Amino acid sequence: MSYIFDILQVAGKTLFYIGFSAFAGAVYAPLLIGSGTNKKDVQQILIVAEKVILTGLLGVLLWFFAKTGAMAAMGLAGMIDPLMLNIMWSTAVGDAALMRVLGLLGALVLSMTYRHTTVTTQYWLIPAGVTLIMLLAASIVRIGHISDLPFGYQAVLVAHVIGVAWWLGSVPVLWRLATRNDSGHVKQIMQRFAKHAAMPVGVIVLSGATMAYTLFNSFDAVYQTRYGQLLLLKLALVGCILLIAAHHKWFLVPELKASLSRTRLTRSIGFEMLFMTAVFIITAALTTVLSP
Amino acid sequence: MIKFRSFLLLSVLLSPLSTFAHSDVELQKSIPADNAMLMSAPKALLLNFSNDVRLTAISLTSEKGESIDFSFAPAFKKSASYQWKLPQLPPSTYTVSYVLMSDDGHKIAQDYTFMVH
Numbered sequence: 001m002s003y004i005f006d007i008l009q010v011a012g013k014t015l016f017y018i019g020f021s022a023f024a025g026a027v028y029a030p031l032l033i034g035s036g037t038n039k040k041d042v043q044q045i046l047i048v049a050e051k052v053i054l055t056g057l058l059g060v061l062l063w064f065f066a067k068t069g070a071m072a073a074m075g076l077a078g079m080i081d082p083l084m085l086n087i088m089w090s091t092a093v094g095d096a097a098l099m100r101v102l103g104l105l106g107a108l109v110l111s112m113t114y115r116h117t118t119v120t121t122q123y124w125l126i127p128a129g130v131t132l133i134m135l136l137a138a139s140i141v142r143i144g145h146i147s148d149l150p151f152g153y154q155a156v157l158v159a160h161v162i163g164v165a166w167w168l169g170s171v172p173v174l175w176r177l178a179t180r181n182d183s184g185h186v187k188q189i190m191q192r193f194a195k196h197a198a199m200p201v202g203v204i205v206l207s208g209a210t211m212a213y214t215l216f217n218s219f220d221a222v223y224q225t226r227y228g229q230l231l232l233l234k235l236a237l238v239g240c241i242l243l244i245a246a247h248h249k250w251f252l253v254p255e256l257k258a259s260l261s262r263t264r265l266t267r268s269i270g271f272e273m274l275f276m277t278a279v280f281i282i283t284a285a286l287t288t289v290l291s292p
Numbered sequence: 293m294i295k296f297r298s299f300l301l302l303s304v305l306l307s308p309l310s311t312f313a314h315s316d317v318e319l320q321k322s323i324p325a326d327n328a329m330l331m332s333a334p335k336a337l338l339l340n341f342s343n344d345v346r347l348t349a350i351s352l353t354s355e356k357g358e359s360i361d362f363s364f365a366p367a368f369k370k371s372a373s374y375q376w377k378l379p380q381l382p383p384s385t386y387t388v389s390y391v392l393m394s395d396d397g398h399k400i401a402q403d404y405t406f407m408v409h
Binding site for chain 2: 067074083091
């Protein structure tokens with residue numbers, strides 16, 4: 001029975017990660033599209049993001065109830081046992097669930113407000129969005145292997161989480177823009193993204209390496225434990241995403257003139273999204289089922 | 293200079309630990325003990341842990357799979373020591389299975405057995 005709760009927790013957490021990153025990508029969209037941003041482009045991205053955020057919200061609930069069921073060890077009935085739910089709500093797990101629900105609800109309200117307001121400037125969307133992104137990232141630090149460590153480590157994890165949410169949340173935005181704009185505009189957008197991505201990707205790699213160093217007592221543990229092996233698989237997938245990004249930057253984007261090359265680009269971004277989903281699933285498993 | 297200061301700040305922030313500190317929880321003592329062979333049925337079940345822990349579930353089952361009720365209810369407060377009165381246990385091999393929740397929200401499931409002759 002316990003493996004069912006593991007699967008449900010991993011599924012719920014994966015949906016949360018995807019909802020979180022969809023919001024981060026949507027907040028970044030006005031900057032990505034650039035000056036002369038057509039509000040309709042941003043609105044369409046926000047409409048899609050809202051659906052994904054809503055799914056993320058359901059994911060948080062699924063994760064919380066599945067975690068309660070796992071702790072209660074009473075079968076499926078444990079998921080809705082009132083006493084266990086109360087106990088779980090009083091722990092760090094409850095804090096994290098509350099922060100996630102508030103963060104994603106705030107994201108939905110912000111997105112819908114932005115879509116329905118007549119003010120065309122994006123400047124208030126970004127600071128409000130960043131505040132909610134910080135709250136969602138803090139919820140990840142509230143629980144898990146890093147939560148017991150000093151503030152410095154938690155700050156490193158927050159930087160990692162925000163960087164990843166932004167990076168992986170931007171890819172579906174790129175895909176959508178690439179399928180709906182002419183090659184010249186897509187080329188500008190892709191070049192702008194490559195320029196913006198350089199520093200955050202560096203932060204992701206450095207913060208990821210710092211955490212990996214803290215989580216393992218020895219190099220042997222990296223390949224001898226299941227946690228280490230799964231982490232290596234995640235690193236391999238991230239490496240694939242980086243290779244695809246490099247392929248876009250150096251080969252596909254410079255060739256962007258004909259519609260054929262744009263089709264190749266959108267297909268390649270589609271592959272990138274598949275790898276991203278796998279990274280989210282593995283991360284959810286690493287932080288739920290296994291320990292270093 | 294700024295880079296050096298940033299490095300210094302990061303070093304200070306990270307310095308308290310160079311490796312990950314697991315919140316290792318151990319069952320230090322139990323009555324009946326692990327693998328105990330008892331000539332008479334135990335009157336109580338006692339678990340002593342190395343730190344305060346949140347015990348969310350515990351079960352006592354005989355080798356036939358019968359679950360023994362001893363009025364366990366999960367508690368809000370953490371404790372290092374837990375004790376319950378047991379009903380009269382007929383001869384069998386019993387398994388004590390329990391679930392703990394660590395402070396970082398992870399599940400720790402453990403079990404041990406004892407025998408009543």
